[in-house]
Each structure stands twice: as C-alpha cells, then as structure tokens.
Amino acid sequence: MRGERTMADYQRACRELDAYLARATPAQLKARSAGTRWNNEELLFHMVFGFMVVQALVPLVKMVSRLPRPWGRAFARTLNAATVPFDIVNFWGSRAAALVFNHRRMSRKMHATTRQLTAALEGESPASLARCMDFPGRWDPFFQPSMALADVYAYPTLHFDFHARQLSLGADG
Template identity: 65%
Template structure:
C-alpha cells in the first residue's frame, strides 16, 4: 500500500524521537553491547539505522534520473548492482562500524535530524506524478528493496529499515519509545551484517 506524504513524514518524526529515546537511555555499556542478530554493537547498529536515511538522501537524485531512462537501462543498472551484492554487504558492514566512530552517540541525532530535514523538504516539493515514478532496484541489497519501486516507496524505505533494525537493539533497559511494527508487503529477511 502506498503511503501518503503525511504518513511518511510522521514516520520520520517518530524515528527521530525513537532514536533520541534510545540515545538518552543508553549507557556506554549498552552502546558497546552486541546487538541481537547482527555483528554490530548497539551504537554501530544505531548509526546503521540513521544511515538508511542518508542512503535515501543520496538515492533521490539517482531515482529521478534513472526513472526517466528506458526501462531496459534501469533493469540493467539494477542487475549490475545486484551482481555486486557481496562486495556491497562487506562495505555496508565495515562502513557502519567505521562511521559509528564519527557519528557516535553525541553526533548521530544531529545527523539524523539534518538528513530528515533535507529529505522532508524534498518530499514536500514532489508532485503526485513524480512520486509515482518507478525504477528497478537491486532487491538483493536490502529486504525492503523490491524489484521495482516508486519514488514514494523510496521515501518510505528508511523508516521501514529503521524499525526493522530497532528490534535488534539490545539495551539493558528498553527505552520508552513510540515504536510501531512496520507495514511491509514483503517480509523482511536478514540483511547481511
């Protein structure tokens, strides 16, 4: 089911509040603790959750361009990316570990807020027609990437990604958050982490 701009923006706002709750309640031991079901620590996983929004910010111009190309060009692009899934998984894992050193507990909330602000402004400017544009996606890269996604799907993606990984955090005291189970027509798999 396609989400509306209002629903997508509400998801962004909730994720920002949820991250704030996690960070306020997490002590150093919580941040260093291994997350559930990944090789990341909680702090590295929190950054990876923020990174989903950063990815979308980078993807938006690409989707606008590729969605205007002939369909075979988009499918070829997605096929090339799918062929590179294994190297992507390695970069995704080590990149989140390294980036968490920079965007640590003190910095990741500001990074998320800045990123959400940028993609929210862009979403507000999108027309109904542009949100309906489609592009083939490398569906082996992430359980929430589908073979073909609308621009609306791309805007909704980072909150699905955030919510999926939020269930893998392992704090000693769960924070009081407004976490809701993500809606997804595609059941999430286990991303390589």
C-alpha cells in the same frame, strides 16, 4: 496522503532514536546487538544511515526512471551482481562511520537528514512520486524489484524499525 505519513514516520524515528540514545548506558552502546555483527552504537548509526542513503537514492531514481526500462533493469541486475562487495562496504562503512557519528553526534545527523528529506518530499509532485526504478532486491529486504519514488522516501523508516528490533539495549535502554 502517503507523504504526510512518511513525514510523520520520520519524526517518530527521530524521537525513538533520541530516546534510545538518552537511555542507553555506555556499556549498552558497546554491547553486541541481537542478530547483527554490530554493537548497539554501530547499529544505531546504521539505522540513521538508512535515511542518509535515501538522500542519494532520490536523485538516482529521478535520473534512472527517465531511461529506457531495459537500461534500468540492467542497472539493477549489475547492482545485484555486486551484492557481496556491497555487504562488505555496508558492514565496515557503518562500523567506521559510527566512530564519527557516534552517540553524541548521530541525533543531530538524523534530525538534519530528516529535515532535508521532509523538505524534498514536500516539494515532490504526485507525478514525481509515481516515477519508478528497478532496484537491486538482494541489497536490502525492503528493496522491491521496482520502487516508486514515494516508496524510496518511505524506505528508511521500514529499515529503522526492522533494525530497532535488533537492538539489545536491555529493559532500561
């Protein structure tokens, strides 16, 4: 079942985050990541933030998927039109939030968020997981033009794994 795989991926991401945080030195956390403008600590928070975003997306998908399809498409087009401001908020928001959910606090946030997502996912029916919504594909490479709720639940580990390859924590990080 896809939900079981998604929940296992949540657990794996938690273990990997904990390992990164346990091994990274303060200098490695402050070093620039590979291929982003964030340092490693900011990028690690951004990876956690992907899970937090899903907490907001789940009710949104449930609501928008009930609207007439043209309305959902218009909503996605409107969000795509706002890509530049979204990118600015995404960058600076992750940078600022990493000051609060820094290396000492982000693991707790990740574990709490994935516990909440797991509980929500376990309560979903197959019909609910199949509900679809049009997405702003320009916002994220893992957003497809249309995504089922099951895809939304699976999204944060795709996002996490992608950004994990951009960490520059070194051989011992």
